[in-house]
Amino acid sequence: MHGYHGKLLLVDLTSRSAESKILDEDVLLNFIGGTGLATYLLYNYCPVGVDPLSPGNPLIFATSPLVGSRLTTSSKFAVAAKSPLTGLIGDSLSSSFLATELKNTGHDALIIVGASDFPTLLSITDDQVEFIDATDLLGLNTFETEQAVKDRLGRRYRVACIGPAGENLVKFASISNDGGRQAGRTGPGAVMGSKNLKAIGLRGHSSCSVFAPDALNVVAEDLSRRSLGPATEKYRTIGTVENLSVFDRLGTLPTLNFQQSTFDAVEAISGETFSRSHHVKNAHCANCTIGCEHVMSTTDGTVKGRMEYESAFALGSLVGVMDPNSVIKASVFCDEMGMDTISAGGTIAWAMETAGAGLIDSDLRFGDSDMVLDTLEKISNREGIGDLLADGTRIASETVGGGSGDWAMHVKGLEMPGYEPRSLKTMALALSVSTRGACHNRSSAYEADFSNRVDRLSVDDGRGRIAMEGEDRSAVMDSLIWCKFLRKAFTDFYAESAEIYTNITGMNVTPEMLQEAGERINNVKKLFNIREGWTRADDTLPRRVLTEALPTGIVKGIGLGQDELDVMITSYYEARGWDEDGMIPPEKLHELGIRISENVLAAM
Amino acid sequence: MGSPHENVNVTVEFFGSARLAVGQPEARLEVPSKSNVGIISRILVGELPGLRGIVVDDTGALLSSHTLSIGGTIFLDDSLIELNDGDRMLLFSSQMGG
Numbered sequence: 001m002h003g004y005h006g007k008l009l010l011v012d013l014t015s016r017s018a019e020s021k022i023l024d025e026d027v028l029l030n031f032i033g034g035t036g037l038a039t040y041l042l043y044n045y046c047p048v049g050v051d052p053l054s055p056g057n058p059l060i061f062a063t064s065p066l067v068g069s070r071l072t073t074s075s076k077f078a079v080a081a082k083s084p085l086t087g088l089i090g091d092s093l094s095s096s097f098l099a100t101e102l103k104n105t106g107h108d109a110l111i112i113v114g115a116s117d118f119p120t121l122l123s124i125t126d127d128q129v130e131f132i133d134a135t136d137l138l139g140l141n142t143f144e145t146e147q148a149v150k151d152r153l154g155r156r157y158r159v160a161c162i163g164p165a166g167e168n169l170v171k172f173a174s175i176s177n178d179g180g181r182q183a184g185r186t187g188p189g190a191v192m193g194s195k196n197l198k199a200i201g202l203r204g205h206s207s208c209s210v211f212a213p214d215a216l217n218v219v220a221e222d223l224s225r226r227s228l229g230p231a232t233e234k235y236r237t238i239g240t241v242e243n244l245s246v247f248d249r250l251g252t253l254p255t256l257n258f259q260q261s262t263f264d265a266v267e268a269i270s271g272e273t274f275s276r277s278h279h280v281k282n283a284h285c286a287n288c289t290i291g292c293e294h295v296m297s298t299t300d301g302t303v304k305g306r307m308e309y310e311s312a313f314a315l316g317s318l319v320g321v322m323d324p325n326s327v328i329k330a331s332v333f334c335d336e337m338g339m340d341t342i343s344a345g346g347t348i349a350w351a352m353e354t355a356g357a358g359l360i361d362s363d364l365r366f367g368d369s370d371m372v373l374d375t376l377e378k379i380s381n382r383e384g385i386g387d388l389l390a391d392g393t394r395i396a397s398e399t400v401g402g403g404s405g406d407w408a409m410h411v412k413g414l415e416m417p418g419y420e421p422r423s424l425k426t427m428a429l430a431l432s433v434s435t436r437g438a439c440h441n442r443s444s445a446y447e448a449d450f451s452n453r454v455d456r457l458s459v460d461d462g463r464g465r466i467a468m469e470g471e472d473r474s475a476v477m478d479s480l481i482w483c484k485f486l487r488k489a490f491t492d493f494y495a496e497s498a499e500i501y502t503n504i505t506g507m508n509v510t511p512e513m514l515q516e517a518g519e520r521i522n523n524v525k526k527l528f529n530i531r532e533g534w535t536r537a538d539d540t541l542p543r544r545v546l547t548e549a550l551p552t553g554i555v556k557g558i559g560l561g562q563d564e565l566d567v568m569i570t571s572y573y574e575a576r577g578w579d580e581d582g583m584i585p586p587e588k589l590h591e592l593g594i595r596i597s598e599n600v601l602a603a604m
Numbered sequence: 605m606g607s608p609h610e611n612v613n614v615t616v617e618f619f620g621s622a623r624l625a626v627g628q629p630e631a632r633l634e635v636p637s638k639s640n641v642g643i644i645s646r647i648l649v650g651e652l653p654g655l656r657g658i659v660v661d662d663t664g665a666l667l668s669s670h671t672l673s674i675g676g677t678i679f680l681d682d683s684l685i686e687l688n689d690g691d692r693m694l695l696f697s698s699q700m701g702g
Binding site: 484 | 671
């Protein structure tokens, strides 16, 4: 076998045991790796109805056939577990050296089950597994934890860890690796914390052979060259924070808890301002030629960290904060504590509006940057109001009641990202039907909205196919795994990816087979959710989106009715070959080669 | 609305690297009332040479890294489009990922 080890490592924290298990070639071929492989494993290892924060919930890390190759942006890994935020499939991606080191242990995936009865550092050196007391690491932030583990195990170990937020089971806690990169969405850090697992140290010496190394090198060099061209210009020059001023002008910048989609003070926190006044340097993940990361500093130089659009929107316009120094501090603090910035900002924005309505006893108000920082600290420690907010917007609004659910901006429990659905109608559909909740990355449907392909301000029954195609393509990207920022560098994504996959693995894969794998992966994600109780009613958007028109900017007066959303959802189910309730008929499963017996997904 | 041979005055707003390159948020241009992305980009780089190599290539064509839009709903391509006096165009990155 080339490109894969054909093995996974199963670690049981309860019994302190580990075993290698064979991964069938058919499974790898049909689910590729990364998110696809993690989805397959989650379906088979997650007990039906399990409490996400109980020992039974498996925490899965998956690499891919591209990991370890020279291919640009390929040092990535997927994390999956049943999400404590949504109760449905939770998956997230992160990048850099940890991906390669995990694969170097001789395994394509790592599954962690059970829970330890003491704070644990899990050390994995090739096949050797140790369960080390990590009591002394408790309370350390993610950067401190990573360094402490390296001090203990050796500097060449790569570390995945949680911060105080994960220890305190904040439901949107992230898993941190390689100096602050985060597997952030859907709360995998809380799952790790529930297992009493503070950190994982990885070191390995096994590499995978490549079927056609010379051919792969030619493709790799060409792709690296293209990755430095116009297709990635924004990510290299200003970074994703460039979105702020553009989205404001286009009326797609969520502001003041989605009460409007323009921000009067956007210039103060715009990408142009960050670039001119706060930029320190560019950085990049291992094995990446793009270098999209932009390290920003506060004006006084005391706080430095990576700044991305999603963090800047969630901790800026969404909460009405116009001070760039405060936005940087809040974003870096989330990375230190190990929290998803989108969910953190979204939950605080809900609390600000709820406090303004007199439904909770708090001084939180839009625009109060000091209160944002204070509340983030309370959330990470579950102190005071932070204990309520640490459960995320959905549970907090259900607890408080009083109509606060009307402005709880989540889908299926996952807080909304920085793409206003009322003025991005294809994105609205994708947000509503996404299996992991309000997610922009599992479809990239906004790309259609920002093009002549559709009218982003109106709906039609062609959106279902667009959303489906975006989801399937994203599933393949997340399984191979490519960075999404490389997507415009491909001239024919499926053809080029199939050629690369074949060069690495020697398995003769066609573009059509890859595309079908994307469809298969999304159907299995959906199957997982159906098994956990999903119904069509879950495919919806927050009440505010469906009842209030946008009040400002060039999109003033634009709304989205339930009937309009229903048209798009129906078209999506039809495009997928699902029934009118969104269930997957047996013939579709058969078409995709999906066979299930007693809750086990069969190898194909 | 102008005839095919008339010129109209439009405003181009700059975002991101384009704004940093020209050091101003917008510029007024006189352009043919029937224009496409190539016509606009050549006039634009003639007025603002700082855009060359960043937004516009050596031939005057708009690089694929950027897009020109009217109101964020109409995206200019090679097709001729009718422009009106006072139209506002937005020049921003074609990469919208966050």
